[in-house]
Amino acid sequence: MKIAILSRDASLYSTRRLEEAGVEQGHTIQIIDYLRCYMNITSHNPQVIYQGELLEGFDAVIPRIGASNTFYGTAVVRQFEMMGVFAANESQAISRSRDKLRCLQLLSKQGIGLPVTGFAHSTKDVEGLINTVGGAPLVIKLLEGTQGIGVVLTETHQAAKSVIEAFRGLDANILVQEFIAEAKGADIRCFVIGDKVIAAMKRQGAPGEFRSNLHRGGNAEKIKLTPEERSTAVRAAKTMGLRIAGVDLLRSNHGPVVMEVNSSPGLEGIEKATEINVAGKIIEFLEKHAAPNKTHDRIKY
Ligand code: ADP
Secondary structure (H helix, E strand, O other): OEEEEEOOOOOOHHHHHHHHHHHHOOOEEEEEOHHHEEEEOOOOOOEEEEOOEEOOOOOEEEEOOOHHHHHHHHHHHHHHHHOOOEEOOOHHHHHHHHOHHHHHHHHHHOOOOOOOEEEOOOHHHHHHHHHHOOOOOEEEEEOOOOOOOOEEEEOOHHHHHHHHHHHHHOOOOEEEEEOOHHHOOEEEEEEEEOOEEEEEEEEEOOOOOOOOOHHHOOEEEEOOOOHHHHHHHHHHHHHHOOOEEEEEEEEEOOEEEEEEEEOOOOOHHHHHHHOOOHHHHHHHHHHHHOOOOOOOOOOOO
């Protein structure tokens, strides 16, 4: 197969591992900086041009689109889809999962476990919003945040109110969420490919830190999932329309709750913690499923 990896940086661990695994399995791999692609959007003959070269003959693309480049990155993925190229994750699914609020709304419709979550525009309704989600302690999250930045734990009603008002004063969109204290600063990353969790790790935040992000100094170890956790992760990925996803769960008193579904999950943490060849499994998935004109997103929202 001829596979394109859409990535801004060929030296990133995930990009390198996907390239390595593809080459090892006998494929031709090209790493393409999607911000350097330009597109010819003409009737019957959509094209992608990369540094002057017309991109042709690809069987699959693996999008690794950074959160800050979702708009242009998904446009490039969509252009490949218009050309009939199989996308490991489709542009619609990537856009959908990047919007945290949309993601939670869709998951809730499917009855997937979630922390009780509220969202409001006006600060005039702060009291009502806090009460809706059950009062302090609460977690307040910037809708646009990643890697734990903009995720704040407020222990008291007054602190919650002040933080909400401060964020809203800056015109930031926020989610207000029940604090799952029993997770004890740990979360679970489930790596989903197709309809299976192929690897899972538990991430534990640094001492005194409720956020488990590895970028915030957390550490990771391999973990065995319960059947309920497995099925929650697979259903969450499916609800987003993602074939490849990193689903983050918290272990709550009322079962697994989904925090987030990531469309470009990193490979470094999970491969190192589990010693599973995740990159190889992504390539194997493409070998089995990539076919021309197989765009399949049927999700309405
Ligand atoms: P980001 O996308 O920026 O990583 P998350 O929503 O995943 O933000 O939150 C970062 C971390 O904070 C999570 O991995 C989890 O450990 C912790 N966390 C987030 N929300 C809650 C919550 N409602 N209850 C308990 N811990 C939480």
